[in-house]
């Protein structure tokens with residue numbers, strides 16, 4: 001089999017070494033640590049391309065592509081394992097890329113810094129908005145729970161239990177929390193979090209179902225009691241249907257308090273409109289950003 005001219009990394013023409021090998025390759029470079037030349041074009045950039053050496057494919061040699069190899073694979077077809085090694089080396093060196101760019105003094109470094117700054121800015125903006133909202137909502141909620149010291153609390157939308165923990169830690173000793181989460185897996189994790197946080201099953205109950213379903217079964221959980229506090233943090237489109245269901249089931253008293261989160265969302269508009277049409281039944285006690293505290297009954301009932 002013939003060869004074409006090429007040079008090793010130490011500038012030795014390839015043909016001197018290629019004689020001792022059964023294969024030689026076009027545009028090959030070798031290092032002293034490897035016995036056979038490495039075909040650089042084969043490394044990783046030729047995925048999906050047609051074979052550069054059609055005469056060396058198993059098909060061209062009359063072999064079936066799935067046939068079992070009798071000898072070591074690298075002897076009959078050396079490229080795949082070399083390619084894998086080179087791809088692995090390339091991938092392993094990727095984490096070093098920022099260090100290399102930072103060390104070299106070039107316009108590339110300035111560009112790299114600018115890209116990093118932009119990415120951080122975008123990420124920081126997104127993360128902060130969410131964190132701030134969750135935090136402000138909990139501060140808002142904490143203040144109401146401290147002030148009202150509710151004994152029976154219903155939370156709609158537990159997710160993984162962050163607000164549940166905040167409520168539970170402020171409840172009076174005999175206070176209990178019923179919390180609803182429609183996603184069963186999330187409800188399971190949320191319950192685990194409450195238990196790990198140190199709360200007991202006598203203090204809370206997780207209802208893994210929709211808010212509508214939970215409300216229809218709530219009387220059996222509450223017995224003679226009514227709800228002192230209802231926290232709506234699930235689906236804003238469900239706020240009005242759920243409020244109407246709570247009324248129908250006679251689960252609210254003249255002293256019940258409702259906390260609604262994310263009322264700026266389009267789905268919550270109908271509940272706000274409804275509340276304005278019932279000034280004798282509901283009073284907006286405070287509004288902060290998109291959070292509302294509503295009292296059942298007008299201000300004279302308090």
Ligand SMILES: C[S@@+](CC[C@H](N)C(=O)[O-])C[C@H]1O[C@@H](n2cnc3c(N)ncnc32)[C@H](O)[C@@H]1O
Pocket residue numbers: 134156157158159160161162163164180181182183186209210211212233234235238
């Ligand atoms: C914004 S997250 C609640 C966050 C939680 N209160 C906290 O701060 O930790 C809304 C949750 O409500 C759940 N959810 C949405 N619609 C629901 C429904 N109709 N009934 C019960 N849960 C619902 C979602 O699965 C989601 O986990």
